[in-house]
Amino acid sequence: MNVNHYIGFDVHKKSVSYCVKGADGLIFEEGRLRATHQALRQWAQKRPEPWRGAMEATLFSGWIYDALKPFAAELQVGHPALMKAIGASKKKNDKLDARKIADLVRCNLLPACYVAPVEIRELRRMLRYRNLVVAQAVRMKNKMSGLLMEAGAEYNKQRLHGKKYFTELLETVEEVPESVKDLLRLSRGSLEMFETIQMQLLARLRKDQRLTQRVTLLKSIPGVGEVTALTWILEVGDAQRFSSIAQAVSYCGLTSALVSSADKQQRGPISKQRNAHLQTVLIEAAKLAPRWNPQLAELHARELKRGNRNRATLAVARKLVAYLLAVEKSGRPFQVPSSSAEETEVEKAA
Numbered sequence: 001m002n003v004n005h006y007i008g009f010d011v012h013k014k015s016v017s018y019c020v021k022g023a024d025g026l027i028f029e030e031g032r033l034r035a036t037h038q039a040l041r042q043w044a045q046k047r048p049e050p051w052r053g054a055m056e057a058t059l060f061s062g063w064i065y066d067a068l069k070p071f072a073a074e075l076q077v078g079h080p081a082l083m084k085a086i087g088a089s090k091k092k093n094d095k096l097d098a099r100k101i102a103d104l105v106r107c108n109l110l111p112a113c114y115v116a117p118v119e120i121r122e123l124r125r126m127l128r129y130r131n132l133v134v135a136q137a138v139r140m141k142n143k144m145s146g147l148l149m150e151a152g153a154e155y156n157k158q159r160l161h162g163k164k165y166f167t168e169l170l171e172t173v174e175e176v177p178e179s180v181k182d183l184l185r186l187s188r189g190s191l192e193m194f195e196t197i198q199m200q201l202l203a204r205l206r207k208d209q210r211l212t213q214r215v216t217l218l219k220s221i222p223g224v225g226e227v228t229a230l231t232w233i234l235e236v237g238d239a240q241r242f243s244s245i246a247q248a249v250s251y252c253g254l255t256s257a258l259v260s261s262a263d264k265q266q267r268g269p270i271s272k273q274r275n276a277h278l279q280t281v282l283i284e285a286a287k288l289a290p291r292w293n294p295q296l297a298e299l300h301a302r303e304l305k306r307g308n309r310n311r312a313t314l315a316v317a318r319k320l321v322a323y324l325l326a327v328e329k330s331g332r333p334f335q336v337p338s339s340s341a342e343e344t345e346v347e348k349a350a
Contacts, residue, residue, distance in 0.1 A: 002050065003073050008101030009055040010094045011064050016040065017094035020051070021102045030095060035060065037067050044071035054105045056080055057113055066118060078104070081273050082111035116237040123208060124234040128277060130201040137194035144187045151176045161191070205230055220333035221323045223289025223296055231281040232324050239328035248325050253279035254318050270314075286317035295336065296320070 005028065010017040013035060020029040033039050044067075052074040055061055061077055069075050078101065104110040116124070141161055148155050153173050159165040166188055170181055205211060206226075211233060218229035242248040249255055253274020259266045290297035296316050303312035327334050 003052050004049045005047070005051040006102050006106040007051050007053040008098040008103070008105060009053060009064070009068075010097040010101065011035070011055050011058055011060050012094070013060055015094075016064065017098045019095070019098035019102045021099075021106055023106065025103065025106065027099070030098070032094070035064070037063070040064065040067045041071075044068055047071065052076075052105055054078055054101050054110050054112070056083055056101065062121060065115060076105070076110055076112040077115050079111045079113040114237065114241055119210065120234060120237050123205060123211065126201055127205060127230055127234050130198050130205075131277065131281075133194050133198045133201070137191055137198070140187050140191045140194065144184055144191070147180055147183055147187070148173075148176075151180045163192075202226075214328070217327055217331070217333060218324060221320075221327060222293040222334075222336075223285065223291075224320065224324070225285070228281055228285045228320075231278055232328075235275050235278040236328075239325055242325060245322045245325060249318050249321050251275055251278075252282055252317075252321055254282065254314055254321065282317045282320060283313060286313045286320060289316060289320060 004022060006021050006023070008019045008021075016033045016035050018029075018031060018033065019027060021027055033043055050073045053068065053072050054076045055064065055078065057077045057080050065075060065077060083101075083104075101110070145157070145160065148160075153169075153176050155169055155173075156165065160169070166184075170184060173181075211230065214233050215226060215229045218224055218232060219226065236242075236248075236251075239248075242251070246255075250271070251274065253270060253272075253276065255271060257268040257271040259268065286296075290300045296319060299319055300312045300316050303315045306312075323334060
């Protein structure tokens with residue numbers, strides 16, 4: 001298909017600015033559309049020529065991409081961190097942004113990023129919501145403990161969130177204002193609601209046949225649980241898009257920023273350019289994985305001798321990424337490396 005038009009989209013919550021250019025850079029059409037499914041489809045159906053388009057990745061890009069994709073010869077999403085040159089101009093507005101994006105598409109210079117299939121994005125949204133509910137449940141538990149401490153009440157910290165113990169505690173606790181007891185009952189009700197919601201969401205994810213086989217495969221790695229496997233699958237999407245372990249580790253936010261100039265190199269803190277959801281889950285998994293995985297336990301102990309517990313956790317998290325990537329790419333259950341040579345083969349396979 002011969003593509004004659006190159007279109008840049010500057011997307012916002014309520015409007016989408018666009019610019020249509022030819023191969024020579026001549027502007028054929030410019031305008032602004034309402035950010036609705038119907039308006040975008042009607043506009044796309046009336047395009048007289050085959051076209052390639054692009055937009056910057058934002059909160060609103062997903063559904064706009066889905067609405068326009070069927071009508072385009074090719075549609076891409078640009079990486080926002082690599083498109084900062086658009087925002088560095090002295091003069092900046094929606095029309096100019098659309099023109100620059102059209103030029104990037106026309107010259108094949110767009111820093112495109114991976115767009116997961118619609119099905120994966122829907123399941124990912126569900127998992128992220130479940131993680132939000134879990135975080136709110138933890139905050140509610142902490143609030144309950146705080147209320148009891150404020151009132152000077154004695155309680156068993158390990159048993160506090162058990163339903164039977166909590167009921168007995170409210171009946172027997174002394175010198176606690178009734179208002180505090182009411183707040184504790186409200187908090188307990190909210191906690192039970194959060195736990196019910198997160199269990200329902202997890203059950204729906206378990207039933208999805210697209211995830212079952214991949215989750216089972218990843219859980220063959222000692223120390224990798226169901227939530228870690230689900231997070232890896234839904235946040236990464238297609239593991240084949242990573243050409244190396246270093247690339248996957250960087251995507252997970254487990255490497256520090258590097259500033260290199262001439263012969264000098266300086267490492268900074270962990271880079272903020274990462275998948276924050278995957279980073280959080282992997283670090284939490286790395287704190288527990290050494291209990292069940294002897295190889296990770298050995299790595300953690302070796303790094304811990306250097307005197308920094310956080311670095312030891314990061315080292316375990318990086319190794320988990322290597323294992324996850326190797327299992328995904330090979331399509332075979334995890335096998336414990338019996339030697340350092342086999343460990344190197346695992347990393348090469350990823």
